[in-house]
Amino acid sequence: MRPFFLILVATAAAWADQLQVGRAAVVITPEPGTPMAGYYSIRLATGTHDDLQAKAIVFAKDGKKAAMVACDLVAIPAHTVEEARRLASQSTGIPGENIIISATHSHTGPIIIGRGARDAQYGGNHPAVKRFMEGLPGKIAEAIGKANAALTPARASVGVGKDGSVAFNRRFHMKDGSVGWNPGKLNPNILRVAGPIDPDVAVALFETTDGKPLATYVNYACHLDTVGGTEWSADYPYTLSKILGGVKGNDMLTLFTIGTAGNINHVDVTNKLPQKGHQEAARIGTVLAGEVLKTYTRLTPVEDAPLVTRRERIQLAPAKVTPTDVDRAKTIAAKVGTADNPKFIDTVFAFKALDAEARKGQAYDTDIQVISLGKQAAWVSLPGEVFVELGQAIKQASPFPITIVVELAHGPTTYIPNRAAFPQGNYEVVSSRCDIGSGEHLVETAVKLLKEAYQQ
Ligand SMILES: [Zn+2]
Numbered sequence: 499m500r501p502f503f504l505i506l507v508a509t510a511a512a513w514a515d516q517l518q519v520g521r522a523a524v525v526i527t528p529e530p531g532t533p534m535a536g537y538y539s540i541r542l543a544t545g546t547h548d549d550l551q552a553k554a555i556v557f558a559k560d561g562k563k564a565a566m567v568a569c570d571l572v573a574i575p576a577h578t579v580e581e582a583r584r585l586a587s588q589s590t591g592i593p594g595e596n597i598i599i600s601a602t603h604s605h606t607g608p609i610i611i612g613r614g615a616r617d618a619q620y621g622g623n624h625p626a627v628k629r630f631m632e633g634l635p636g637k638i639a640e641a642i643g644k645a646n647a648a649l650t651p652a653r654a655s656v657g658v659g660k661d662g663s664v665a666f667n668r669r670f671h672m673k674d675g676s677v678g679w680n681p682g683k684l685n686p687n688i689l690r691v692a693g694p695i696d697p698d699v700a701v702a703l704f705e706t707t708d709g710k711p712l713a714t715y716v717n718y719a720c721h722l723d724t725v726g727g728t729e730w731s732a733d734y735p736y737t738l739s740k741i742l743g744g745v746k747g748n749d750m751l752t753l754f755t756i757g758t759a760g761n762i763n764h765v766d767v768t769n770k771l772p773q774k775g776h777q778e779a780a781r782i783g784t785v786l787a788g789e790v791l792k793t794y795t796r797l798t799p800v801e802d803a804p805l806v807t808r809r810e811r812i813q814l815a816p817a818k819v820t821p822t823d824v825d826r827a828k829t830i831a832a833k834v835g836t837a838d839n840p841k842f843i844d845t846v847f848a849f850k851a852l853d854a855e856a857r858k859g860q861a862y863d864t865d866i867q868v869i870s871l872g873k874q875a876a877w878v879s880l881p882g883e884v885f886v887e888l889g890q891a892i893k894q895a896s897p898f899p900i901t902i903v904v905e906l907a908h909g910p911t912t913y914i915p916n917r918a919a920f921p922q923g924n925y926e927v928v929s930s931r932c933d934i935g936s937g938e939h940l941v942e943t944a945v946k947l948l949k950e951a952y953q954q
Contacts (some may be wrong), residue, residue, distance in 0.1 A: 505709070506633075511848060512546070513542075513693060514560070515650065516555065516559070516560070516651050516707075516872070517559045517595075517651070517652055517653065517654060517800075517805070518557070518558040518649040518650060518651055519555065519556070519557060519558075519649065519652035519704040519705070519713065519930045520553045520555070520556045520558075520644075520647065520648035520649035520650065520712075521553070521554065521556070521645050521647055521648060521656070521712055521713040521753070521941075522553075522641050522642075522643075522645040522646040522647075522648055522709070522751070523551045523552065523553045523554070523601060523641060523643030523749040523751055524538055524551065524552045524554075524637050524640050524644065525549045525550070525551055526549075526551060526552050526569065526571075526634065526637050526639040527546055527549045527550045527702070527730050528543065528550075528607075528626065528627075528628075528630045528730070529626055529630075530542075530543050530544060530545060530546075531543060531626055531812060531856055532608045532609075532624065532626040532627060532630060533574075533608065533609045533620065533621025533622075533626070533627055534606065534607070534608060534609060534728065534730075535572035535605060535607055535608055535609040535610060535629070537605075538620065538842065538845055538846070539620065540580070540620050540621045541728050542621075542728065543728055543730055543761065544728040544729060545728075545729045545730070546729060546730045546731075547606075547725070547727075547729040547730060547731040547736075547776065548730070548731050548732055548736045549730070549732075550569075550570035550571065550604070550607050550732060551569070551570055551641075551732070552567055552568075552569045552570075552637050552638045552640075552641040552732075552827050553568050553569075553641065553751055553752075553753045554566070554567045554638075554642045554644070554645040555567075555645060555704065555715065555751070555753055555755075555806050556592065556639035556642060556645040556646045556648075556649060557869070558588075558649050559644070559744070559804060559805035559870065559871075560804060560805065561591070562596075562697040562804075562805050562807075563591070563592040563593075563596060563635040563646070563805075564592065564596040564597070564598075564805060564807050564869045565586065565590075565592055565596065565598070565642050565645065565646070566597075566598045566600075566715070566751050566753070566755075566869065566904075567582075567598065567599045567600070567638055567641060567642060567801045568600055568601075568754060568755045568876065569599070569601050569602065569634075569638065569851070570601075570602050570604045570607055570609055570732040570735070571598070571601040571602065571603075571604060571607045571608070571610060571734075572601060572603055572604060572605055572607050572609075573603070573610050573906055573911075574599060574600070574601045574602045574610065574634075574906065574908075574911070575610060575909045575911055576863065576881075576908055576909025576910070577598045577609065577909070578604045578631065578634055578635055578638075578714070578771070579907070579908050579909070580594075580833075581635035581666045582597075582599055582634070582635040582638035582639050582859050583595075583597045583634075584931050585597065585635055585636060585638075585639035586638065586639040586642040586643065586800065588639075589639060589642075590642060590643055590646040592642065592646065592690045595807070595809035595865075595867065596807045596809070596867075597642065597709045598867050598877065598879040598904065598907055599638060599776055599850050599907060599908075600753055600755050600760050600871065600879060600904050600906050600907035601756075601903070601906040601907075602722055602732065602733070602735060602755065602756055602906075603721060603722045603723075603756045603759070603883070603905075603906055604722045604731065604733045604735075605617075605722060605723040605725070605726075605733065606725045606726070606729065606730055606731040606732075606733060606939030607620055607723075607730065608626075608627060608630050608728070608808075609624075610619050610622075610631070610815060610911065611627060611631050611779075612725070613627070614879035617619075622660055622764050627800065627851075631756065634645070634854065637903050639911075650706055651706065651707045652704050652705060652706055652707065652712055653705055653706075653707060653799065653800070654702060654703070654704050654707075654799070654800040654859070654871055655702070655703050655798060655800060656700075656701065656702045656797060656798055656800060656874055656900050657700075657793045657794075657797040657798060657900070658697035658698050658699065658700050658701065658704075658793065658900055659698075659699050659701060659789040659790065659791070659793035659795055660697040660698065660699060661699050661718075661786060662695060662697040662699055662784060662817075662883060663785060663953075664764055664766065664781075664782045664785050664786070664943035665695045665696075665697070665718070665719060665720035665759070665762050665763075665764065666691075666695060666721060666762065666763060666765055666766055666949055667691050667692065667693045667694060667695050667761055667762055667886065668680045668761055668762065668763045669691070669692040669693055669761050669767060669919070669922070669924065669926075670685075670688045670689070670690065670691055670692055671688075671689045671690050671691075671692050672687050672688060672880075673687045673688075673689050674687065674836070676924075677692050677919075677922035677923065677924050678844045679924040679925040679926070680763070680765060680925075681766065681771065683765075683766075683767050683768075683770050683792065684767065684768070684769070684770060688767065689718070691743075692922070693761060693885075693886065693887060693919075694886060694887065694890065694922040695720075695762055695886060696757055696758065696762070696810040696886050696890055696893075697717070697720065698717075698757070699716065699717075699718050699786060699790060699791045699793065699891075699901045700715075700716065700757075700791045700874070700900065701714065701715070701716055701790050701797065702714070702715040702875065702902075703715075703794065703795070710747075710749075710769075710776065711746040711747055711749070711750040712749075712750060712751070713750060713751040713752070713753060714742055714746065714750060714751075714752050714753070714790065715737060715753050715755070716735075716752065716753070716754045716755075716761055716785060716786065716788055716790055716791075716796065716917055717754070717755045717756070717757050717902045717903070717904065718754070718756070718757055718765055719756065719758050719759040719762050719886055719889060720756070720757075720759050720762050720763060720764055720782070720871045721756075721759050721762060722734060722735070722756065723763055723764070723773075724764055724782060725775065725776055725778075725779050726773075726774045726775060726808035727775070731772055731779070732929035733779050734780075734782040734783035734786065735752070735754035735783065736779065736809065737754060737779060737780045737782075737783025737784055737787065738754060738783040738786050738790070739752035740783075740855055741753070741783065741784060741791075742758065742785035742787055742790060743792075748791040748872055753781065755884075755902075755904045756905055756906060757853050757889055757902075757903055757905065758880070758884040758885065758886050758888055758889025758890075758903055758905050758911050759883065759884075759885040759886065759905065760882070760884050760885045760886065760905070760914060760915065760926055761885050761886055761915070761919070761926060762886050763884075764782055770823050777933060779929040787844075798874055800808065800871050800872045800874055801872040801873065801874070802872070803871065803872035803873060804866075804954060805869070805871060806869070806870045806871075806951045807867070807869050807870075807951075808867065808868040808947040808948075808950055808951050809865055809866070809868070809947075810865060810866050810868045810943055810946075810947055811825070811863065811864075811865045812864055812865065812866060813861035813862065813863055813864070813945055814861060814864055814881070814910065814914075814932050814933070814936045814939065814942075815861055815932065815933035815935075815936065816849060816853070816857045816859060816860065816861065816862060816931060816932065816933060817854045817930055817931050817932060817933055818933060819850075819851045819854040820856055822852045823847075823854075824851055824852070824855045826848075826851070827845075827849075827851035827852050827855070828848075828849065829843075829850070830844050830845065830847070830848035831848045831849070831852060834848070841922070843925065843928060846928050846929045847928050849929075850928060850929055850930070850931060853931055857931075859900065861937050862881075862894045862909060862910040862931075862932070864881040864908045864910065865881075865908055866878065866879060866880060866881075866940065866943045866944050866947060867879045867907070867947075868944070868947040868948055868950075868951045870898065870948075870951045870952070870954075873898065873899075873901065873952065874898065874899055874900055875898060875899070875900040875901075876893060876896065876898040876901050876902070876951055876952075877901075877902045877904060878896075878901060878903050878944045878947065878948060879904045879906070879908070880903065880904065880905050880907060880908075880914075880915040880931070880944065881905075881907060881908035881909055881910060881911075881914070882905065882906065882911065882912050882913065883904070883905060883906060883909060883911075883912065883913045883914065884903075884905045884914045884937060884940065885913075885914065885915045885916045885919060885926070885937060887918070888914070888916050888937045888938070888940060888941050889905070890942045891945075892941050892944045892945060892948070895941075895945040895948075896945060896948045896949075896952075897946060897948060897952040898951075898952060899905040901948065903944075909946045910932065912925035912929065912930055912931035913925075913927070913930045913932075914930065914932055914940065915927050915930055916937045916938070917935060917937065917938055919935045926946040
């Protein structure tokens with residue numbers, strides 16, 4: 499009996515040190531009739547094409563735990579992130595600062611309360627939205643709790659594929675000297691594209707120690723705005739999950755997060771092909787799934803190294819507006835929804851100026867988080883919809899061979915352009931609730947945290 503007992507003890511000890519991974523998903527689809535997000539108009543949901551979910555992966559190693567959650571939502575405001583972390587921490591013991599909660603940016607989810615004047619105009623005060631927002635932190639915490647309960651010894655492997663065929667920078671230098679935003683297909687006034695895309699298709703595969711797939715984590719920088727219509731849908735990650743599940747088994751969770759895609763969407767202006775609807779979402783999801791399947795064959799196993807987390811609280815200065823801006827904004831806002839409906843960009847300006855005025859100069863509290871497993875790969879989370887140039891700057895300066903940058907992981911839920919874009923103006927810049935330099939502040943902090951994590 500004695501030698502057998504010793505073997506058992508030795509096995510248990512080895513398990514305690516080994517990486518464990520758990521995963522779970524919770525349906526968060528709102529009730530029909532709830533106002534939908536994504537555009538400058540009111541539209542009420544009529545049904546469900548595919549369920550919206552909060553998907554969670556929990557890591558445990560050497561007594562330490564961390565979690566990553568992606569929600570099929572256009573954004574998640576800061577207070578929802580904080581409340582979900584608090585609830586999850588209470589039920590699982592995972593420290594809130596080790597929990598990254600992000601939105602995928604699906605435009606076929608509910609409107610999200612937390613973006614001021616604009617939300618109020620487009621259905622943010624609807625009782626169904628309020629009910630949804632009240633229940634959301636609990637559902638996110640439930641996903642983390644289930645993933646935590648499902649922890650099992652696991653191995654991880656990581657890799658990066660490339661696809662430059664479905665993502666496009668949507669800002670263009672125009673012949674009149676301006677910078678255009680989504681200028682339209684085959685627009686003859688386009689001179690050249692104003693910025694890059696990030697073709698990285700980051701893949702992390704988690705399997706049990708005997709090779710059963712647990713979860714695939716995928717990150718790609720492109721807006722989730724392909725479906726349209728009035729049915730709930732996770733957009734192209736729905737197809738991505740379906741195809742990967744078909745190959746690896748439906749027990750496997752596919753968790754998609756959006757990379758820095760503030761100025762990146764799926765619209766190809768060089769042809770006339772229609773690009774809206776479920777078929778377009780299916781096309782993009784299929785292309786990405788294909789790249790993930792190819793990347794599976796050349797993943798690098800993650801070495802047996804500590805689970806490292808870092809978090810820094812930072813403050814972002816709000817956009818500055820003048821009294822003249824505010825007066826103009828009030829005049830424009832009064833016309834929204836009337837027969838004299840203002841031009842789109844003027845509406846965008848008006849809601850931004852009113853929100854900026856209401857903040858009275860108060861900075862946005864936010865945070866940046868890093869999770870790393872060994873020296874091969876790290877995740878870094880950022881608030882807002884971040885310009886692709888900023889995400890690329892983080893990847894280039896990061897000491898990790900693979901750095902996965904996740905946007906929309908905290909408030910403020912606003913565009914965060916790079917410094918160079920501000921003087922160029924147009925949609926994202928006009929809309930941004932943050933002051934010039936906020937994006938570079940994110941990069942600086944993210945790179946500092948990544949370097950610290952790498953030294954561990
Ligand atoms: Zn967006």
